[in-house]
Amino acid sequence: MSASRRLEPNRRMSEDPLEAAIMPPANESMDDRERRLQAEAQAKKVSDGIDEMLRREEKERSKKRQIKVLLLGQSESGKSTTLKQFQLLHTPAAFRAERMAWRSVIYLNLVRSVRRILEAISPDPDINGSNDDLPDEGDSVASIIISAKGNHRSYVVPDYERYSSRLAPLLRLEERLSQQLSSPEEEEPIRLHPDATSSAYASSVSLAPVSPSSSNSSGPSSAGPISAPQLKSQASEVSVHTHSNWKKMFSFGGKPKSVDTNELVGWWEDPDDPCHVMYSCAQAMTELWRDRTIRWVLEQKRIRLEESSGFYLDEIERITAKKYIPTDEDVLKARLKTLGVTEHTFTLSHGMIRGVEWKIYDVGGARSQRQAWAPYFEDVNAIIFLAPISAFDQQLAEDPRVNRLEDSLLLWKMVVSNKLLANVNIVLFLNKCDLLRAKLESGVRLNHHLYSYGDKPNDYESVKKFFYNKFGFIHQQHTPNKDRELYVHFTSVTDTRRTQVIINNVRDIVLKANLKDIQLI
Numbered sequence: 184m185s186a187s188r189r190l191e192p193n194r195r196m197s198e199d200p201l202e203a204a205i206m207p208p209a210n211e212s213m214d215d216r217e218r219r220l221q222a223e224a225q226a227k228k229v230s231d232g233i234d235e236m237l238r239r240e241e242k243e244r245s246k247k248r249q250i251k252v253l254l255l256g257q258s259e260s261g262k263s264t265t266l267k268q269f270q271l272l273h274t275p276a277a278f279r280a281e282r283m284a285w286r287s288v289i290y291l292n293l294v295r296s297v298r299r300i301l302e303a304i305s306p307d308p309d310i311n312g313s314n315d316d317l318p319d320e321g322d323s324v325a326s327i328i329i330s331a332k333g334n335h336r337s338y339v340v341p342d343y344e345r346y347s348s349r350l351a352p353l354l355r356l357e358e359r360l361s362q363q364l365s366s367p368e369e370e371e372p373i374r375l376h377p378d379a380t381s382s383a384y385a386s387s388v389s390l391a392p393v394s395p396s397s398s399n400s401s402g403p404s405s406a407g408p409i410s411a412p413q414l415k416s417q418a419s420e421v422s423v424h425t426h427s428n429w430k431k432m433f434s435f436g437g438k439p440k441s442v443d444t445n446e447l448v449g450w451w452e453d454p455d456d457p458c459h460v461m462y463s464c465a466q467a468m469t470e471l472w473r474d475r476t477i478r479w480v481l482e483q484k485r486i487r488l489e490e491s492s493g494f495y496l497d498e499i500e501r502i503t504a505k506k507y508i509p510t511d512e513d514v515l516k517a518r519l520k521t522l523g524v525t526e527h528t529f530t531l532s533h534g535m536i537r538g539v540e541w542k543i544y545d546v547g548g549a550r551s552q553r554q555a556w557a558p559y560f561e562d563v564n565a566i567i568f569l570a571p572i573s574a575f576d577q578q579l580a581e582d583p584r585v586n587r588l589e590d591s592l593l594l595w596k597m598v599v600s601n602k603l604l605a606n607v608n609i610v611l612f613l614n615k616c617d618l619l620r621a622k623l624e625s626g627v628r629l630n631h632h633l634y635s636y637g638d639k640p641n642d643y644e645s646v647k648k649f650f651y652n653k654f655g656f657i658h659q660q661h662t663p664n665k666d667r668e669l670y671v672h673f674t675s676v677t678d679t680r681r682t683q684v685i686i687n688n689v690r691d692i693v694l695k696a697n698l699k700d701i702q703l704i
């Protein structure tokens with residue numbers, strides 16, 4: 184019988200014993216074949232089911248060894264800066280590889296500070312007669328003009344026209360850099376407006392891509408001074424959507440690298456590189472920032488540039504050098520408003536617990552961005568909430584009627600009372616302590632802005648303690664989980680040494696609290 188079996192050619196040639204064993208008999212009837220195929224299909228289904236189950240288990244296991252941390256807080260509270268500190272601590276090589284991309288953001292930040300100064304000293308067209316009151320040439324004192332109703336002051340700075348003419352090229356550079364960042368395929372290009380979703384504003388100033396040849400003609404003439412409306416229309420925040428690949432765009436991938444340092448070289452030989460405009464305006468910027476009359480006007484108008492990106496104004500010479508490469512500190516202080524959510528992942532390769540994956544989410548804190556927070560509440564392990572306590576005398580950029588401290592307190596209440604977050608560890612960073620100290624020491628009184636502070640001392644330690652109690656009390660009153668411990672740190676997240684100690688501490692607290700969840704005990 185076996186001699187009569189007809190083997191198909193490929194079967195006959197098979198030398199694989201397993202294949203030979205499972206080969207169907209050569210004289211298989213149609214019914215047998217049907218039954219065999221059904222049995223094989225059934226077996227495959229079971230096998231696929233097992234594979235799927237193993238895949239799911241593996242996914243679940245790796246998810247369990249994951250810690251998710253969400254950074255929350257209002258705009259400019261320091262979330263992205265904290266994320267950068269995490270990156271610098273855990274993935275320093277990647278952090279440093281991006282520093283050339285940050286150079287253009289730093290230029291934009293510096294130009295924005297210059298713009299804010301020019302805006303502050305520009306003549307007010309609504310106030311008549313300002314020219315009549317101009318002091319004599321050479322007079323270093325600004326004249327003060329008070330409007331007829333007495334509620335509007337304007338300061339005339341004699342050198343305004345001269346400064347604005349000399350600094351006009353910066354305005355065109357700002358426009359060019361913004362246009363470069365707004366690549367046509369970007370959903371949400373870099374914009375220079377206060378609130379990305381404010382449609383009225385967006386339509387008036389958002390930057391449509393233009394061809395390189397038109398970019399020169401679209402800027403103001405370098406011969407004339409910058410007009411006040413031009414300044415006002417663009418002197419707002421630089422923001423970029425997290426989907427954007429601006430880092431790639433600004434990292435000059437094609438440029439050669441130094442053999443010794445692996446840093447980029449040669450960009451300064453490109454006549455179109457922005458370093459040339461920065462360099463040529465350096466002297467005028469320095470004079471503007473050192474001008475005592477202008478400093479006085481800024482003081483009168485309570486414009487504190489050190490609270491935003493004014494830091495670069497003290498570093499003009501270094502930053503405008505043609506071969507400038509941003510330092511870690513420069514990158515940490517670079518301000519780029521977040522639109523959307525950024526995710527940063529790292530795995531601890533040493534220490535008591537290895538192999539746990541950390542995911543840090545940085546969200547946009549402006550009011551229009553906050554609706555994006557909620558989906559992340561579902562499976563987050565810890566929240567770092569940043570409250571900039573130096574902002575007690577400031578208003579929200581997106582709504583000047585709202586005090587920033589008040590907004591922070593309301594947000595804090597919203598987060599700590601959220602039932603979805605009842606079992607989530609919460610770490611509070613009472614941030615910008617360096618600015619708080621400087622502000623109090625310069626004589627700004629907390630009780631002028633927060634009446635409930637009463638006549639308590641206006642020194643740094645007393646104010647810190649007051650904020651500690653205030654935020655702690657709100658947590659105690661509103662948390663749905665009375666057993667939850669609150670961890671509070673006084674921070675200045677631009678200070679790398681101190682912040683990294685705090686980050687390590689937070690990491691250990693969060694790990695300890697989640698040991699069970701990540702199946703390490």
Ligand SMILES: Nc1nc2c(ncn2[C@@H]2O[C@H](COP(=O)(O)OP(=O)(O)OP(=O)(O)O)[C@@H](O)[C@H]2O)c(=O)[nH]1
Nearest residue numbers: 258259260261262263264516518521548615675676
């Ligand atoms: N002096 C000082 N500056 C800080 C501190 N924290 C943040 N900054 C600066 O404040 C600005 C805003 O910080 P970001 O980290 O961009 O703020 P953010 O919370 O991410 O803001 P959004 O992206 O708009 O939500 C940056 O220029 C930072 O360098 C601090 O503790 N001290």
Ligand SMILES: [Mg+2]
Nearest residue numbers: 262263520521
């Ligand atoms: Mg941010």
